[in-house]
Amino acid sequence: MNIFEIYLEKIKNIIVKLSKENQIVIPDNLNSINVDIPPAQFKCDISTNVALVLSKINKQDPFELAQNLSKLIKNKDKNIDTINVAKPGFINIKFNNFFWNDFSKKVLNLKDEYGSNTKGKKLKYLIEFVSANPTGPLHVGHCRGAILGDVISNILIFNNHNVSKEYYVNDHGNQIMNFTKSVFFRIREIKYGEKFPTNNNELYPGDYIIDIAKDIISKKIKLEFDDFDKISNKLKKLAIEQSLLMIKSNLKNLGIFHDNFQSETKIIENKEVQLVIDLLKKKKFVYEGKIEAPISEDNKDWVERKQLLFKSTDFGDDKDRALQKSDNSWTYFASDVAYHNNKINRNFDILINILGADHAGYIKRITSVVEALSNEKNKLICKVSQLVKLIKDNKPFKMSKRKGDYITVEDLINQVGKDATRFIMLSRSSDVELDFDFDKVKEKSKENHLYYVQYCYARICSVFRKINKDINEDVENISYDFNYGEEEIKILNKISQWPKHVDIASKKLEPHRIPVYLYELASDFHSYWNMGRDDKKKRFIDEDNKIANDKLVFLKIISNTIKIGMQIVGVNTPTKM
Numbered sequence: 001m002n003i004f005e006i007y008l009e010k011i012k013n014i015i016v017k018l019s020k021e022n023q024i025v026i027p028d029n030l031n032s033i034n035v036d037i038p039p040a041q042f043k044c045d046i047s048t049n050v051a052l053v054l055s056k057i058n059k060q061d062p063f064e065l066a067q068n069l070s071k072l073i074k075n076k077d078k079n080i081d082t083i084n085v086a087k088p089g090f091i092n093i094k095f096n097n098f099f100w101n102d103f104s105k106k107v108l109n110l111k112d113e114y115g116s117n118t119k120g121k122k123l124k125y126l127i128e129f130v131s132a133n134p135t136g137p138l139h140v141g142h143c144r145g146a147i148l149g150d151v152i153s154n155i156l157i158f159n160n161h162n163v164s165k166e167y168y169v170n171d172h173g174n175q176i177m178n179f180t181k182s183v184f185f186r187i188r189e190i191k192y193g194e195k196f197p198t199n200n201n202e203l204y205p206g207d208y209i210i211d212i213a214k215d216i217i218s219k220k221i222k223l224e225f226d227d228f229d230k231i232s233n234k235l236k237k238l239a240i241e242q243s244l245l246m247i248k249s250n251l252k253n254l255g256i257f258h259d260n261f262q263s264e265t266k267i268i269e270n271k272e273v274q275l276v277i278d279l280l281k282k283k284k285f286v287y288e289g290k291i292e293a294p295i296s297e298d299n300k301d302w303v304e305r306k307q308l309l310f311k312s313t314d315f316g317d318d319k320d321r322a323l324q325k326s327d328n329s330w331t332y333f334a335s336d337v338a339y340h341n342n343k344i345n346r347n348f349d350i351l352i353n354i355l356g357a358d359h360a361g362y363i364k365r366i367t368s369v370v371e372a373l374s375n376e377k378n379k380l381i382c383k384v385s386q387l388v389k390l391i392k393d394n395k396p397f398k399m400s401k402r403k404g405d406y407i408t409v410e411d412l413i414n415q416v417g418k419d420a421t422r423f424i425m426l427s428r429s430s431d432v433e434l435d436f437d438f439d440k441v442k443e444k445s446k447e448n449h450l451y452y453v454q455y456c457y458a459r460i461c462s463v464f465r466k467i468n469k470d471i472n473e474d475v476e477n478i479s480y481d482f483n484y485g486e487e488e489i490k491i492l493n494k495i496s497q498w499p500k501h502v503d504i505a506s507k508k509l510e511p512h513r514i515p516v517y518l519y520e521l522a523s524d525f526h527s528y529w530n531m532g533r534d535d536k537k538k539r540f541i542d543e544d545n546k547i548a549n550d551k552l553v554f555l556k557i558i559s560n561t562i563k564i565g566m567q568i569v570g571v572n573t574p575t576k577m
Contacts, residue, residue, distance in 0.1 A: 015069075033049065047092045050066075063089045123161050126166055129150070147422050150255070186210050208246065221238070275338070276373070286311070287311065351381070452523065453522045487531065501513050502514070518566065
């Protein structure tokens with residue numbers, strides 16, 4: 001029940017008919033015509049730009065064209081109360097009570113499917129997110145991207161797309177070897193009393209390394225911890241297993257579960273890097289050349305040498321990218337190229353990467369190579385998750401911790417809980433920095449957006465408890481002939497916008513639109529609730545402890561919409577607060 005799609009189709013049918021009758025000229029493509037949410041000052045329900053789109057091709061004033069089209073749109077449409085034109089040519093439509101009664105019935109019958117796009121083309125998505133190095137627990141920097149990827153997945157699944165959630169395990173390279181050495185030295189510290197070499201800056205000093213070391217010792221695996229080189233491969237595997245258990249526990253506490261964990265080491269061992277380089281060579285996207293010194297480098301220290309390079313500049317990058325190091329080992333980029341070729345070979349329609357703010361400069365090269373490998377533009381979409389600043393008492397806040405030199409996801413959840421963490425991390429667009437204010441998160445007021453939305457749902461549940469009804473019970477044998485007033489229609493109008501917000505959030509991969517919408521809906525509801533203090537007609541329960549059918553339906557479609565949205569965000573809707 002998407003009223004914007006319904007009326008877009010009606011309007012397109014009208015102008016196509018006019019075109020066939022040679023009354024107007026229409027473009028070959030009607031995609032630029034839209035039916036949208038109008039600005040609040042126009043006091044209408046939907047607005048369309050159809051006259052603005054058609055005015056140029058018809059060499060006609062858009063305001064005059066809009067007036068003529070308005071008459072045709074309203075003709076024989078029993079749902080329209082008023083229709084008017086706003087300069088320069090927007091057509092604004094306001095619906096009558098008959099429409100809102102029918103709307104209420106349809107939304108109620110849709111239950112938890114309301115807002116889902118059942119008509120669009122269903123696509124197969126692979127969403128890679130988190131992908132933190134498996135060298136310890138997740139920190140706050142990973143948290144926002146983890147929630148971003150998870151809720152994008154939820155939105156796409158809600159719209160009936162096929163979604164796979166993947167974690168790329170960077171279990172190869174120098175960082176992993178340093179991590180493994182750190183575990184080795186902690187094991188020797190525990191077993192033999194040797195002091196951990198704290199003066200080695202390449203090692204990981206966090207206390208969690210001690211936990212990993214203890215877990216490995218407890219397994220009683222037959223390993224001699226005398227010579228690191230002899231046991232490095234076996235110990236690396238054990239250490240990564242323990243680290244991933246820690247990471248999966250962090251993710252579980254956030255309500256996040258991946259479908260697949262893809263190992264970088266396996267990709268390298270399967271010779272996939274060489275295979276993809278050979279493929280790029282065949283496509284003539286790889287050559288031997290020299291890279292000029294970066295602007296940030298001292299040219300005196302820069303040594304130009306021949307390297308194997310990917311022609312990233314063919315796809316708009318600022319320079320070509322190295323695939324091999326001076327020792328002929330593969331660069332990180334080369335491994336990433338192989339991994340993305342692995343993704344392409346699994347036949348997904350769209351690939352999505354959620355990247356941290358420090359990886360924003362990496363986007364152009366990886367999207368370039370995916371285009372080169374797949375022969376498709378926009379096959380890979382990268383979303384950047386910007387930094388999170390923790391605030392308490394109006395100043396930066398650092399928690400006490402034992403995990404290393406950062407604040408962990410575990411610390412954050414222990415402080416504010418999963419629901420607050422997820423909801424607040426989505427309160428702003430992912431491409432801007434976010435202030436996570438602990439004081440506001442703990443307030444029981446309008447300033448705490450999560451509380452305000454949950455309180456909305458709990459208030460509705462309290463009404464159903466008072467009349468001894470189950471909020472999830474179906475409403476049957478009701479005649480939808482309600483006489484909704486202006487205040488009720490304002491909220492019904494907001495509910496009618498839900499599919500539009502879901503559609504935009506899905507197409508633009510902007511999940512912050514969901515909690516923003518829920519907060520606005522909750523605010524409208526609380527305002528209506530407060531009217532009942534002075535106006536008995538606005539109260540949900542009458543003096544006989546009964547509820548009228550119009551109020552019952554009204555509450556149910558509000559609560560249903562809130563619950564659907566909160567499920568997408570991945571937070572609870574408590575019935576009592």
